[in-house]
Amino acid sequence: MNQTRAVKTDSKLEKILAAGHLAVTSECGPPRGSDSDLIKKKAELIKNHVDAINITDNQTSVTRLCSLASCIHLKLMGLEPVLQMVVRDRNRIAIQSDVLGAASFDIRNMLCLSGDHQRFGDSSQGQNVFDLDSMQLIQTVRRMRDEGKFLGGDEIKRPPKLFVGAAANPFADPFEIRVRRLAKKAAAGAEFIQTQCIYNLDRFEEWMKQVRDRGLHEKVYILAGLTPLKSAGMAKYMKNRVPGMDVPDDVVKRMSGVPKEKQPEEGIKICVESVQRLKELEGVAGFHIMAIEWEEKVPEIVEMGGLYPRPNPDAI
């Protein structure tokens, strides 16, 4: 359990974290169309097993139903969305405007990201914006919330009350600044962190040690990111093709070592074991379970990981 910290927003996620409970978040990717039922169905699968649900923002630069509208759908279902926002597609006018739009629906959590380069997606010939970077997005939202001011200096009537998060990748290059970069995000005003998918637990523990040495785990809540592997092929793909992903050989070997039809089960097993091991690690404040197009497995992972039932934030 972490020590309690002051709560600054009405976010249920913040409340749970501040009370020292291990939080559980997950995420849903919006559909490539306007059918809101698809996002609602995904949310239904996981809603009883997580504290908040991230909605991705045109991830991998593939155009989808927008994150904000998807978050509103979840909010109308009585759930707790985490609005992901990338700086790739918005200038500072659009960013501040969308933040106010989210706040007008009392969306209470936001994750500030750079966004994948557009070359990966369906609009590789399009412009990118990058008026701000992810650190400056964090600063912007905190300024809007804490000072009640726009970047231009004017006062905001009814400032947005968002719990502000950021991503961290303990495995990306250059390795020597991985902890410094987290320190920078904390200094910019990030309050919670969701990490890149962890497969190399030894290396993650080493990173966490450095994080603790600098006391950063007392400044930001760190949610360990986990993605269950569906197959040996996926493990190899993640290892070889996804930049900044560290999948050790023994994980690939373990997945390849079981028959194809048993591989999904093995992937879940690895994920659950990771939860069990990392639960005990000082500084880990919770888990962010990204079951990519496999949302139905989230409840099982949460239950087997010993993270169920979820605390009732209204009773805290």
Add this chain to the structure above:
Amino acid sequence: MIVADRKPIEEIIEYIKDRDKVLIVGCNECVTVCEAGGKKEVGVLASALRMYFMNQGKEIKIDEVTLERQCDHEYLEEIRNIVDQYQAIVSLACGVGVQFMSEKYFKTQVYPGVNTCFMGVTEERGVWSERCQGCGQCILATTGGICPVSRCAKRLLNGPCGGSSKGMCEIGGEVPCAWQIIIDKLTALGRLDDYEKLAPLKDWSKERAGGPRKVVREDVRQ
């Protein structure tokens, strides 16, 4: 220098195929260094065009000239007496030269003969790469002399993003990660602590976003 690359000859043929007299104008500055629009390239392009139209049975008179620069009145004036003899000019200067020519000789059609790419360096003969985007407010003092605006694919002022892998950028194509270089440089300078200083929001009004820019120096103005 301003780095340009040659346009496909088919594109230039398409521009001038209905003309009878065309002047190809090279530039002795940047485009000569990057081997896209100097005297040599003017000669090569003119010969190729003559050969193409001869094979097509079409007569076009194609003349050549290379000026010292195309971004100064002084040198552009050198062709004033001959411009009227041509129905079109193909300028192998950068986009700056093409435009200055087009503005000066207002009744003459001026076509671009190169694609203007960026401000950059010669890494080795035949390899040029970008170093500056002219953002109007240089921040190199804070980034170890390496520019994230021109060399990071996301222009991150507080990079790197999660896509930096083994020193390379996530966009591929052998593009080095600018932030890897910045961090290596700060480390070499013993100033890695500087990495943790947050870069403030940039004033992009000094850049393209603020509209066409102008530098006026009253102290040297005549």
